[in-house]
Amino acid sequence: MSDPKFGSYYTFDDASQDEQQAQEERPQLKNRLGRFLRSRYALLAIAFLLAGVMIFYNTAALQLTGVSAAPVSETSGVSRQQVIPANRGDIVDAAGIPLAYSRSVNVLYLTYASLPDLQLNAMLLDLAEFLQAHNVTFEPELADYFQLDHSACSHAEGDGDDCGLPIFMKDDKEITYWQTDSNLYALKQPKAGQAESALNDAVKLNPDIFFDWLRYKYAIEDPEADGQMYTKTEAMQIINLRYLLTKNNWTFINGRPVELVRGIPDEVVSIITEQNYRFRGVMTGLDSERVYTDDARHLSHVIGYTGRISASQYEELKSLGYAPDAITGQAGVEASAERYLAGRSGTKPYNIWSIAGEDGTFFSELSGSDPIPGANVRLTIDLNLQKTANRVLEEVIEEIRSSPRNANLGDADAGAVVMLDVRTGKILAMASYPSYNPSDFIDQATDEEARARVVDYLTNNQQKAMWNRTMMEIYAPGSTFKPVTAIAGLETGAITPNNNVINDPGRITIDNWPFRCLEYPSRGHGNLTLKRAMATSCNVYFYQLGVRTGIDSIDKYGKMLGLGERTGIDLPGEAKGYRSSRETKKLLRANPVDQTWFPADTAQSAIGQFDNSFSILQLARFTASLATGNLVTPYVIDSVTRNDGTIVQADHQEPEPIDLKESTLQAVRESMIAVAHDKEGTAYSYFKDYPVKVAAKTGTAETGFEDVSSSNGLFIAYAPADNPEVAIAQIVEKGAWGSNTIGITKALLDEYFGFGVKTDHDLVILPGVN
Numbered sequence: 001m002s003d004p005k006f007g008s009y010y011t012f013d014d015a016s017q018d019e020q021q022a023q024e025e026r027p028q029l030k031n032r033l034g035r036f037l038r039s040r041y042a043l044l045a046i047a048f049l050l051a052g053v054m055i056f057y058n059t060a061a062l063q064l065t066g067v068s069a070a071p072v073s074e075t076s077g078v079s080r081q082q083v084i085p086a087n088r089g090d091i092v093d094a095a096g097i098p099l100a101y102s103r104s105v106n107v108l109y110l111t112y113a114s115l116p117d118l119q120l121n122a123m124l125l126d127l128a129e130f131l132q133a134h135n136v137t138f139e140p141e142l143a144d145y146f147q148l149d150h151s152a153c154s155h156a157e158g159d160g161d162d163c164g165l166p167i168f169m170k171d172d173k174e175i176t177y178w179q180t181d182s183n184l185y186a187l188k189q190p191k192a193g194q195a196e197s198a199l200n201d202a203v204k205l206n207p208d209i210f211f212d213w214l215r216y217k218y219a220i221e222d223p224e225a226d227g228q229m230y231t232k233t234e235a236m237q238i239i240n241l242r243y244l245l246t247k248n249n250w251t252f253i254n255g256r257p258v259e260l261v262r263g264i265p266d267e268v269v270s271i272i273t274e275q276n277y278r279f280r281g282v283m284t285g286l287d288s289e290r291v292y293t294d295d296a297r298h299l300s301h302v303i304g305y306t307g308r309i310s311a312s313q314y315e316e317l318k319s320l321g322y323a324p325d326a327i328t329g330q331a332g333v334e335a336s337a338e339r340y341l342a343g344r345s346g347t348k349p350y351n352i353w354s355i356a357g358e359d360g361t362f363f364s365e366l367s368g369s370d371p372i373p374g375a376n377v378r379l380t381i382d383l384n385l386q387k388t389a390n391r392v393l394e395e396v397i398e399e400i401r402s403s404p405r406n407a408n409l410g411d412a413d414a415g416a417v418v419m420l421d422v423r424t425g426k427i428l429a430m431a432s433y434p435s436y437n438p439s440d441f442i443d444q445a446t447d448e449e450a451r452a453r454v455v456d457y458l459t460n461n462q463q464k465a466m467w468n469r470t471m472m473e474i475y476a477p478g479s480t481f482k483p484v485t486a487i488a489g490l491e492t493g494a495i496t497p498n499n500n501v502i503n504d505p506g507r508i509t510i511d512n513w514p515f516r517c518l519e520y521p522s523r524g525h526g527n528l529t530l531k532r533a534m535a536t537s538c539n540v541y542f543y544q545l546g547v548r549t550g551i552d553s554i555d556k557y558g559k560m561l562g563l564g565e566r567t568g569i570d571l572p573g574e575a576k577g578y579r580s581s582r583e584t585k586k587l588l589r590a591n592p593v594d595q596t597w598f599p600a601d602t603a604q605s606a607i608g609q610f611d612n613s614f615s616i617l618q619l620a621r622f623t624a625s626l627a628t629g630n631l632v633t634p635y636v637i638d639s640v641t642r643n644d645g646t647i648v649q650a651d652h653q654e655p656e657p658i659d660l661k662e663s664t665l666q667a668v669r670e671s672m673i674a675v676a677h678d679k680e681g682t683a684y685s686y687f688k689d690y691p692v693k694v695a696a697k698t699g700t701a702e703t704g705f706e707d708v709s710s711s712n713g714l715f716i717a718y719a720p721a722d723n724p725e726v727a728i729a730q731i732v733e734k735g736a737w738g739s740n741t742i743g744i745t746k747a748l749l750d751e752y753f754g755f756g757v758k759t760d761h762d763l764v765i766l767p768g769v770n
Contacts (some may be wrong), residue, residue, distance in 0.1 A: 081347050081348070081349055081350075081368070082257060082285065082347065082348050082349070082350045083323070083345050083346075083347055084285075084286070084345060084346040084347065084348055084368075084370070084371045085287055085288045085327075085345050085371065086288065086342070086343025086344055086345050086346070086371035086372055086373050086374060087102040087104075087288045087343060087371070087373040087374065088100075088102045088288060088290060088306070088327075088341050088342060088343065088373075088374045089102075089337075089340060089341040089342075089343070089373065089374030089375045089376045089377060089640075090102075090376040090377070091303055091333060091334075091341075091376070091377045091379065092376065092377070092378050092379065093295075093299075093378075093379050093381050093382065093383040093386075094378065094379060094380055094381055094382050094383075094428075094638060095382070095383065096378065097295060097383050098293055098295075099292065099293055099295055099296045099299070099303055099379070100290065100291065100292050100293070100296055100303055100334070100438075101290075101291055101293075102288045102289065102290055102291065102373075103288070103289055103291050104286045104287070104288060104289075105262050105263055105286065105287055105288075105289045106262065106263065106264045106265070106266065106268075106269050106284060106285075106286065107259055107261070107262040107264070107284065107285050107286065107287045108131075108136075108259075108260045108261050108262070108264050108268075108272070108282065108283075108284055109257035109258060109259055109260060109282070109283050109284070109285060110241070110244070110245060110252070110257070110258045110260055110281060110282060111252070111255065111256075111257045111258070111281050111282075111283055111350075112252055112253055112254075112255055112281060113280045113281030115280055115281060117218065117219035118219060119280075120242075120281075121218065121219065121220055121230075121238050121242075123278075123279060123280055123281070123282075124237075124238050124241040124242065125230070125234055125237055125238050126278070126279070127241070127279055127282060128237040128238070128240075128241065129237070130271075130279075131261070131264075131268075134265070134267075134268050134271075136261060136264050136265070136268060137261075138260060138261035139446070140240035140241075140243070140244070141243065141244060141247065142239065142240050142243040142244075143169070143240070144169060144170075145168065145169055145170055145174075145175065145178055146166065146167070146168055146169065146207065146210065146211075147166075147167055147169060147236075148164030148165065148166060148167075148232060148233065148236045149164060149165045149166075149167045150163065150164045150165075152165065162231040162232045162233055164232050164233055164236070165207075166207035166208050166210065166211040166232075167207050168205075168207050168210075172205050175203075175205060176189075176203050176205070179203050179204070179210075180203060184246065184247060185246075186201075187201055187202060187203045187204070188201055188202055188203065189202070189203060190202040190203055196209050197209065198210075198212035198213040198216055198223070199213075199216070199223060211232075211235075214235075214239050214242075215235050215239070218238065218239060218242045220235050220238055220239070221235070241260070244258060244260065245258060257283060257285070257350075262287060262289070264284070269284045272284055283350060285350070289442070290306045290327070290442055291439075291442070292305075292437075292438045292439040292442065295383055295387075296437075296438055296439065297435070297436075297437045297438065297439070298383065298386050298387050298390050298431075299379075299381055299383075299386050299390075299430065299431075300332075300435050300436050300437060300438050301331075301332060301430065301431075301432045301435060301468035301470070302332050302333060302379065302381060302427075302430050302468075302571070302636055303332045303333055303334060303438055304329055304330060304331035304332020304333055304334035304335050304336075304438065305329075305330055305331055305332070305334060305438040305441040305442075306327050306328065306329055306330060306334050306441065306442075307327065307328070307330045307441055308325065308326075308327060308328075309322060309323075309324070309325070309326045309327070309328045310330075313328055314326075317338075320339075321344070321345075323345075328342065329341065329342075330441075331466070331572065331573075332468075332571060332572075333377060333379065333570075333571065333636060333637060335572050336570050336571055336572050336637070337377050337570075337637060337640065340374065340375040340377060340640045340648060340649065341374045341375065341377060342374050343371055343372050343373040343374035344371065344372040345371050346368060346369045346370045346371035346372070347368050347369050348368035348369075349368055373643055375640050375641060375642050375643075375648050376640070376641050376642075376643070377637055377639075377640050378637075378638045378639045378640075378641070379636055379637060379638060380421075380426040380427050380428065380635060380636050380637070380638045381427060381428065381429065381430065381636060382428050382429065384751060385419060385428050385429040385748060385751055385752060386428075386429045386430070386431065388429070388747055388748055388751045389417050389419065389429040389430075389431035389744070389748060390431045390433070390435070391747075392743065392744050392747040392748070393415050393416075393417055393431050393433050393730075393732075393744055394433055395743075396415075396732065396740075396741060396743050396744050397412050397413065397414070397415050397433065397732055397735075399743075400412040400713070400732060400735050400736065400740050400741075401413070406736055406737070406740050407710075407736045407737060408710045408734070408735065408736035408740070409709060409710045409734070409736075411709050411710055411734045412710065412713075412732050412733065412734045412735050412736070413463075413733060413734060414433055414434065414463070414464075414469065414732075414733040414734075415432075415433050415469070415730065415731055415732040415733060415735070415741075415744075416431065416432045416433070416468075416469035416470040416473070416616045416730065416731055417429065417430075417431050417470070417616070417728065417729070417730035417731075417744050417745075417748070418430050418470050418616050418617050418619075418620040418634075418728065418729050418730070419620070419726055419727070419728045419748050419752075420620050420621070420624060420632070420634055420726065420727055421725065421726060422623075422624035422627045422628050422632070422718060422724045422725060422726060422727045423628065423632075423655070423724075423725070424632060424652065424655070425621070425624070425632030425633050425634045425635055425652065425653070425655065426634075426635065426638070427569075427634055427635065427636045428726065428752075429748065430468075430470050430617075430636065431470070432467070432468050432469040432470050433469075434463045434464075434465045435465060436453075436457045436465045436466060437453070440453045440454050440457070441454060468571070468573065469616065469731070469733075470615065470616045470617050471567075471569060471571065471573070471574045471575065471615050471616070471617040472573050472574070472575055472615070473575065473615065473616075474575050474576075474577040474578070474613040474614055474615050475613060475614065475615075475616070475701060475712055475714070475731055475733075476608060476609055476612055476613055476701035476702065476703070476712070477563075477608040477612055477614055477619060477699055477701060477714060478607070478608045478609070478699030478700050478701030478702075478711075478712070478714050478738065479537045479539075479607060479608055479697060479698060479699040479700065479714075479738065480608060480619060480697050480698070480699035480714050480715070480716045480729075480738070481558075481563075481606075481607065481608030481612055481699070482534060482537070482542050482606075482607060482608065482697065483534070483626055483668050483671075483672065483697060484554060484557055484558045484561060484563065484622075485542050485545055485546050485549065485554055485606045485607075486530055486534065486542075486545070486667070486668050486671065487557050487561070487660065487664055487665075487668055488549045488553045488554045488556070488557040488558075489545045489546075489548065489549045490661070490663075490664040490667055490668070491553070491557060491660065491661065491664055492549055492550075492553045494545060494548040494549040495530060495545065495548075497663050497664070497666070497667040500529055500530040500667070501527050501528065501529055502527075502528055502533070502541050502544050502545060503524075503526065503527050503528070504517055504520075504524035504525040504526060504527075504528055504533075504538050504540040504541055505523075505524045505526075505540075506520055506521050506522050506523050506524030506540070507521065507524070508540055508543065508544070510543060510544075510547060510599050510600050510603045511598050511599040511600045512600075513598075513600040513603070515539070515540060515543050515603060516540070517538060517539065517540045518539060519536065519538070524540060525538050525540075525541070528541045530667060530668075530671050531667075531670055531671040531674045531678075532674070532678075532680065533671075534668075534671035534672060534674060534675060534697065535671065535674035535675050535678045535680050535681040535682070536680050536681075536682070537675075537682050537697075537698060539607050542606045542607050543603040543606060543607065544603075545606060546602050546603055546605065546606020546607070547599050547602050547603055547606070549606075550602065551580065551581060551582065551597065551601070551602040551605060552581070552582070554580075554602070554605060554606060555579050555580065555581040558579045558612075559579060560631075560658055560659070560660075561622050561625050561626075561631070561658065562618055562621045562622055562625060562631050563577070563579055563612075563614050563618055563619075563622055564576065564577045564578055564579035564612075564613075564614060564618070565577075565618070567615075567617055567618060567621050567633065567634050568633045568634075568653070569617060569633070569634045569635060569636065570635050570636060570637050571636060574615070574617070575615050577613050577614040577615055577618060578611050578612065578613045578614075579611070579612060580601070580604075580605035580610045580611040580612045581611075582597045584611045585597055585601065585611060588611060608699060608701065609701065609702060616729050616730065616731055617634060617729070619714070619716055619729035620634070620716070620727050620728065620729035621634055621727075622716075622729075623716040623717065623718050623727040623728070623729055624718065624724075624727040625658055626665065626668060626669065626672070626695070626718065627669075627695070627718040627724035627727055628655070628724060629657060629658055629660060629662070629665050630655035630656060630657050630658065631655065631656045631657075631658055632653075632655045632656075633652065633653040633655075635652050637649075638650070669695055669721065672695035672696055672697055672721075673693060673694070673695045673721050675695070675696045675697055675698065676690075676693075676694040676695065676696045676717070676721075677693065677694070682698040682738070682739050683696045683698060683715075683717075683739065683742050686742045686743070686746050687746070690746075690749075691753070691755065692719050692720045692721075692749065692753055693719070693720055693721040693722055694717050694718075694719045694720075694721055694749070695717060695718050695719070695721040695724075696715065696716065696717035696718075696742075696745070697715070697716050697717075698714070698715055698737070698738030698739050698742070699713075699714035699715065699716070699738040700712070700713060700714070700736070700737050700738045701714060703734075709734050710734040710735065710736040711734070711735075711736060711737075712731055712732070712733055712734060712735060713731065713732045713735025713736055713737050713738045713739070713740045713741045714729075714730065714731045714738050714741070715728075715729075715730050715738050715739075715741045715742055715744070715745055716728065716729045716730075717745050717749075719749055719753075725752075726749075726752055728744075728745045728748055728749075730744050730745060732744075
C-alpha cells in the first residue's frame, strides 16, 4: 500500500508528457480558428470592431481640449474646442428702458496651425497688410515698449525708403525688467564687460541691436544671409504679431485661440473665411460685448460696471465654471446680480486650415453645446426721477458753492440723495456726485480719453467718483437725528404728547460744559413745545431732552429705527455706521481716560453729533419708518427674468412693524410737518404754498474742520404727510446749512407728483438754521 502523502497531490507530471499533449492539441486549435475566420460571425465581429474604433476616434477628437489636440495638428488635429461666451443679461429701469445689454461682435483670432517660422511669418505679413487694406487697425501690445519711429522720415510710414528707427518707449530699468521676464523673452543680465550682441541671450539696451535680435529670434532674417527678406517696416509688422503669440505662448501652442482684434466688419470675416487656405491658423468668431446706453451714466453707482475677473473673484467663482479671464460684474447690480446676469458659456469645435490642408480631418461645427444667455434684471429706479436727482444735485452743489448768501466757504463739492417708496422699500432714485460713466470701462481698450478717465476714477481720492456716497459713506446726521431723540423721550416718559414743554434760555451748562442756542444765543426761544422745537430746530431743547432721556434709551430707539445698522440693500459695499453709545465710545477710543461717558456726550448725541454716523440710505429708511411705523428693506432689483419670460426672482422682504406707540409717532409726525408748513419752520420758505403736505427735518452737521471748511448740509422728508408714499434723504458735503439743500427734495417731489421740475433752485438762507 502506498503512503498517502506520496499520492498524486504531491507529485508532478513528466515534462515530456506535457509537450506531447500540447503538440496533439495545436492542430485542433488551428482548425477551430480557421473555421471561425471563415464564418459570417467573424465578419460581423470585425465590422463591429472597426465601427467602434471609428466612433471612439471621432468622439475623442470632438472632446479633445486644446492641450490634447495641438500635438497631433500636423496630421489630423485641425479641429479643436472653442468656448462660446454667453450674452450677459440686460439691465432695464422700472419702465423697461434699456440701460445695459450685450451685443455680438466679430473677433479675429490666431490659432496654432503647426506652420514653420518662414511660412508663419509670410502669412502674418500677408494678414497685417490685408487688415490694413481693409482699414482694420489693432493696437500692438509691443508698442508700449518698442516701436519703429518714423518722425524723422520725410514721407508717410510705409512709403519710399524704409527709414524707421527702432526706439524703446520706457527707461532702461523698465526695459531690462521686461526683457528678463521669464514668461516672455527671459533674457539674462549681461556679464561684466560683455558687449551687446544680437546673437546672444543677454539684455539689449541698444534698440537697433534688439531689433536685429527680434528678427533673428523669429527667423524673419538669417544673420548669415547676404541680404534681407523684409524691409524694417514689414519686419516690424511681423514682430508685432509674433510678440502677441509669444506673450500668449502657452495658450497658443495648446490650441486655444489668441485674440488679435475685435469689431471687424462682416465683409472681412467673409473674406477670411473663404480664403482660409491663405490665412492658415487665422479664424473669426463671435464674442459677447457689454454695452451701456447713454442713460446708464445717470445711475452708474446703481448699475456698476463689468471688467476682467479679479484673483479673489476667481477663487470664489471658479467652482461655478468661471475661467481665469472671465468678464464679471465689478460694482453695483452688475456685481450683486452676477449669478443671474452671467449666462453659461457653450463649447463648439472649430476647424482651421493647417499644414495638413485638405488631408486634415474636419468636424461639423454644428455639434457642441450652445451658450445660454443670462437672465434680465429690471430695476426699481425710475429713470426720470434719477435724471432729476442727478441734475438737481449737481445744480444745488454749484449754487451753494457760488452763492454769496449761503454762509459757505465756496467748498461744497459732493453730495448724495436717495428717494424710496415708504410702503415697500423700493428705491426710486439713488444719486451720488461726483459719478462716473460705466461705458468708459468698456471703451478704455480703444479710447485713450476713456482710459484716462478710468485712471482718474480709480485714483482720485479727493473726488472719489467710484464711491456711492448714498450707502458707502457715513456722516454725522446733525439735526435730522432729532426725531430719534423725540421718540426716545416720548417712549420713556421724559416727555408726553401733551406735556413736552422745555425752556430755552439761550445758554445752559451741562456737566460743566456750556451750550447755547444758535438762533437766539442771548435770550433763547423761551418755552418750547416739541412741535415748535422741531420746527425751529432748537438745539437747547434737544440737549435737555436728551439728558432727561438718557443715552441708553436714545441708542435703543435709534437701533429700532434702523440707524447704525445695515439696511440689507441688494447692492455691494454698504457701510454700517455708528450710533453714539457707551460701547461705541469705548470702541472708537483707545485711551481708557477717553472712554468714560459724560452727560455732555449725551447732549451732543441728542442733536446728531458726537459719534453718530450713518449713511444717507439709512436716513432715508429711517424717514420712511417715521412715515409708516414700519421698517422696510430697501432694494433696487425689482425682478429677474429669463429670456422666455420665466420669473427667476421677484420676492422682497415685507416691512417689519416697529414697536412704537401710535401717539409717539403722531407727535413726531406733527412736529416734522411744522418744519415745512409753520412760519418758523426751517423749510417753510420752500413748502409754504406746496400742493402736497410735506413732513421734513433740516440738519447741519459739524465735521470738526470748520476752521478750514464748511459743515455738511442734510435734509430728510416724506410726502404726502397725511398719506405717505415717498421718503427722501440727502446731503451736500460742505453745504454749510441743511436748508441750503432743500431744492433737491423739492425738485424730486415736483417730478414725482407731476408738478413740473423747477430749474430755479434759488437758495433761501435763514441764518443759523440747521
